[in-house]
Amino acid sequence: PTMTMDEQTALCAAPFSDPAFNATIRRRGVRLDDVACLPISLGWYGPEEDGGRRLIKSQCYSTEGTANFYMRPIEGLTVLVDMDTGKVVHISDRGAGIPIPAAKNTDYRGAANDDDDGTDRFGYQTVRAPSMEPAPEGPGFQIEDGHTVRWAGWEFHLKADARAGLIVSRATVQDPATGARREVIYKGMASELFVPYMDPTEAWYFKTYMDAGEYGFGLQAMPLVPLNDCPRHARYMDGVFVAADGRPYVRENMICVFERYAGDIAWRHSESPITGMDVRESRPKVTLVARMAASVANYDYIVDWEFQTDGLIRIKVGLSGILMVKGTPYSHMNQVRRNEEMHGTLLSENVIGVIHDHYVTFRLDMDVDGADNSFVRVDMARQDTAPGESPRRSYLKATRHVASTEKDARVRLKLYEPAEFHVINPTKKTRVGNPVGYKVVPAGTAGSLLDPEDPPQKRGAFTNNQVKRLPTTRVKSGPVGCSCTRAKGRTRWVRGRTGTVRSRTRTWCCGTRWGSTTSLVRRTSPSCPLCRPASTSSRSTSSRATPSSSSGPPWRRTSPSVPLLPETMHQDTCVLEDNPRAHWAVARG
Numbered sequence: 001p002t003m004t005m006d007e008q009t010a011l012c013a014a015p016f017s018d019p020a021f022n023a024t025i026r027r028r029g030v031r032l033d034d035v036a037c038l039p040i041s042l043g044w045y046g047p048e049e050d051g052g053r054r055l056i057k058s059q060c061y062s063t064e065g066t067a068n069f070y071m072r073p074i075e076g077l078t079v080l081v082d083m084d085t086g087k088v089v090h091i092s093d094r095g096a097g098i099p100i101p102a103a104k105n106t107d108y109r110g111a112a113n114d115d116d117d118g119t120d121r122f123g124y125q126t127v128r129a130p131s132m133e134p135a136p137e138g139p140g141f142q143i144e145d146g147h148t149v150r151w152a153g154w155e156f157h158l159k160a161d162a163r164a165g166l167i168v169s170r171a172t173v174q175d176p177a178t179g180a181r182r183e184v185i186y187k188g189m190a191s192e193l194f195v196p197y198m199d200p201t202e203a204w205y206f207k208t209y210m211d212a213g214e215y216g217f218g219l220q221a222m223p224l225v226p227l228n229d230c231p232r233h234a235r236y237m238d239g240v241f242v243a244a245d246g247r248p249y250v251r252e253n254m255i256c257v258f259e260r261y262a263g264d265i266a267w268r269h270s271e272s273p274i275t276g277m278d279v280r281e282s283r284p285k286v287t288l289v290a291r292m293a294a295s296v297a298n299y300d301y302i303v304d305w306e307f308q309t310d311g312l313i314r315i316k317v318g319l320s321g322i323l324m325v326k327g328t329p330y331s332h333m334n335q336v337r338r339n340e341e342m343h344g345t346l347l348s349e350n351v352i353g354v355i356h357d358h359y360v361t362f363r364l365d366m367d368v369d370g371a372d373n374s375f376v377r378v379d380m381a382r383q384d385t386a387p388g389e390s391p392r393r394s395y396l397k398a399t400r401h402v403a404s405t406e407k408d409a410r411v412r413l414k415l416y417e418p419a420e421f422h423v424i425n426p427t428k429k430t431r432v433g434n435p436v437g438y439k440v441v442p443a444g445t446a447g448s449l450l451d452p453e454d455p456p457q458k459r460g461a462f463t464n465n466q467v468k469r470l471p472t473t474r475v476k477s478g479p480v481g482c483s484c485t486r487a488k489g490r491t492r493w494v495r496g497r498t499g500t501v502r503s504r505t506r507t508w509c510c511g512t513r514w515g516s517t518t519s520l521v522r523r524t525s526p527s528c529p530l531c532r533p534a535s536t537s538s539r540s541t542s543s544r545a546t547p548s549s550s551s552g553p554p555w556r557r558t559s560p561s562v563p564l565l566p567e568t569m570h571q572d573t574c575v576l577e578d579n580p581r582a583h584w585a586v587a588r589g
């Protein structure tokens, strides 16, 4: 099962009860008071590795001189701990000769508190956030009973979840033509995050995290920081979780809900003077956002569910926080032998950023106008014209295939064999006779390059496809199963051939890769599934007052778009347009 917070806290202290561990630390000239250890899930590499016990590996850092201890790994030291007894089972110490990287310039605290000269303490220019002013008449949304959110025709239930972080359920939208409420999603949530590191050496091979199933995406979501994490007019929602002894506890301000105006256009059209019509129509893009931020040790994942007035739902994931780094004897690239396998990039003196992937998988249990939904794959392919048929030799032809088996609904994206993915209700038609539906748009996706038989990939087999569809009866709480910690993987889910047509099914969407497989310097953007109406009757966008854009007082200045420490900190934020095949490369720093 997922580790409880109590377990994780206890495991941080577990290594210090072992005299051999303490001796190892002292031998390195480090004071025990300056050491922090983190529980690292160790994946599944065969029963011979644990004899059926619940085990965890500890990785330790020096906290001396910085809050950013992640930059000071005690490299090569891995402590195997029995989770149930808290006893150290084995110590692996392969780090002799690897210095602990220096603390200088690693502390990130206070960067947002800018000086009078308009720069922060790292020298970055600070900028104001003009769109964070509240509308004068107050927020345009309501939250009823603490969980039911209503805005611009949308209504949905929102709650915190220990594993998924944030769950949106029973989302309905008002039909602008009839005023009727129409169902869209029964339940949607992040189902798993798979983060395999690409270093097969002793102290790193096991680092293949499942951040939701092992650590609890919701358990790791800390209180949001008002004004900087969410704008002034946001409303906050607490999470209530259960401790190891069964008692409930409250995680305050875990989710925020706010209206977003970011200076974008929802819809526009102008007419050229050649038509003789003076048309200048433009609607500002105002959306409703439900947000949480999970701090899974060094990483901070920001998850936004964004609702648009035209019926589109966009799920955005941003990755922030700090890299997990590896210590190295090298302080300059001129010390590295030609062709030496580094498994990453030398980022700073004695610090390597190890290549890795982040896959975020979402479960979307769609109920488009009811539970009677089918999965449709619209394949786009070149159609050649017949000789003499047309001056054109070819055109693009779209062909619809309703998935009748799970295999039909297993998608591996291909750039030159593109497809769209629709969830339709074949029993409900639009005015002109098309089935109503939503389009699921995976974006910023990546495919795993690991061997399918590699133990971490067997556990993370849900990343073998970018979109897939499964009947709800075969889906537990996550793609790896309920017992994620030490799970062996359940690849049978993607081998099955159970019929899925017109039953309540769940769509799983969108793995992504942040850490590029060639270099950490360029990374692809995170995965952000986009759900937009495919053939529902069109909804008009309402014209709304533009929120005030007057600049805020100096104490509210933030620098949201400026990386704090470009060498070592994650600062990817997903910026997606309404382009199903968009795939951005984001340069760091």
Ligand SMILES: [Cu+2]
Binding pocket: 323, 356, 358, 514, 515, 570
């Ligand atoms: Cu990362």
